[in-house]
Amino acid sequence: MTAPVKPAWIAVDWGTSNLRAWAIGTDGAVLAEASSEDGMGKLARDGFEPALLRLIGPWLDGKPPIVACGMVGSRQGWCEAPYRTVPCTPVDRSALVLAPATDPRLRVMIAPGLKQVQPADVMRGEETQIAGALRLMPDYDGVLCLPGTHSKWVHISAGEVVSFQTFMTGEMFALLSEASVLRHGMQGDGWDTAAFDAGVTDALSRPDRLGARLFSLRAEGLIAGLSPQAARARLSGLLIGTELAAAKPYWLGQRVTLIGAEKLSSAYAVALAAQGVEASRLSASDCTLAGLASLSPQTEAAR
């Protein structure tokens, strides 16, 4: 029998598709971690408390404080944590919202997302990763890029989020490669680096022509023998290249750090390098944990 987990506090990253939790010790070390597919998108309002208890019930004996970020704080989430407005610091402990719970062991504080009035934009979850990145890189001035389903480009100055912009690149890739007519020529695994690079270059040089390039992937598969892995890699390159073209004001001549999953960040790093930008990289999980730690009462007590 393993010893019971007795965390000082619990970190929770609760997105649309997944729920992840970490039990953190008094020294900041991760004592245990757990995850489930009880994402916000699958839960009704009264489903959040049971989902969390299923995942971390065994950690709750000492009634540790819980800090959560992500879509759990959206209007369709457990309880709404109203957006803070940029320019502002990425997170603010005084803006945490206490989620209503019936189990007396649950004290869940939810971090609000950020909004930008003009051009209109929003984020939820990334603000915590940004806070974590600034904890890992104190005094960072420059640009953060968080590639993913909805990629974010974020301008950071003097510890504040000055402005940001969202691109639906990851979601577009999923829809086009899995649900559109292009899916017929993209089955299987494998990757074609040259095709990815060509897609990036093509899109960066003529970003206005994306619409004209997509169907070619299908047509070349039908009449010119384009392989599935080359088609998928070129689609990824075209979409990322189109994003980079539109995000140019963010990265041109700037210090850039990528925060994301290994493989995706690597694709962005390669594409940026071809434009003369050597981006640093941080792991998304490291940033999430560091950001949640900056919000934990434990951190406050240690100050």
Next chain:
Amino acid sequence: MTAPVKPAWIAVDWGTSNLRAWAIGTDGAVLAEASSEDGMGKLARDGFEPALLRLIGPWLDGKPPIVACGMVGSRQGWCEAPYRTVPCTPVDRSALVLAPATDPRLRVMIAPGLKQVQPADVMRGEETQIAGALRLMPDYDGVLCLPGTHSKWVHISAGEVVSFQTFMTGEMFALLSEASVLRHGMQGDGWDTAAFDAGVTDALSRPDRLGARLFSLRAEGLIAGLSPQAARARLSGLLIGTELAAAKPYWLGQRVTLIGAEKLSSAYAVALAAQGVEASRLSASDCTLAGLASLSPQTEAAR
């Protein structure tokens, strides 16, 4: 009891999603029509003959010839009718392919699609609409635009298809408005003409920024009260405007005719008019029927 339908020939438009048929008299008049949802996408190779018999069995007593166009002739269709290569006439009776059938009353001739080698592109079904348009507008020189799931822009000269280009505009609109995160702010019916126009103008002036504009639709719904009908209309405008920007070499200074469904053609006509192009319009069904008629043995006999 109604009199039996005894057509001189039968016209069939067999696409991915739908099957439509018309019984045509010796004078070219439509005696009857029928349709089902037995599109190519739902049928295995041996499902085509039964699907056709279900729909038009009662018309077959006189063993009338049947002319079909569309995805029924694709590799996944009833029997492959290999692409003809542009530049060439849109259709050619000598290239029709006889579909294998067990019922002796069935003599189904399938029209091939067109391919373009460089840039790679393909069409199936539209070539027959193009042939119909050229029958309805003899000596037409200029550009045809066939808006739809996969919009086609086609350069016509001296009765031939010189070149063409496909845009996935309709499919992108369906995916983004029904399957992406944007769907949350686009429920219901209704249309906002001003929002459509603004989307077109915006995309035409900065087509490279489409990726940056999409998520704003969601963000403005969340924080700026953008209505669902305005969000949907602006998305449509952004996508059509992006298509028009990339298709500019086709329409700039050209005679343009739109072939498509009433509402969609109207949206394109409005967008083109704002660019100083007064496009003519033809109905897609009229063009399909006229194109199939140009392929029917009946027409040959009448020469």
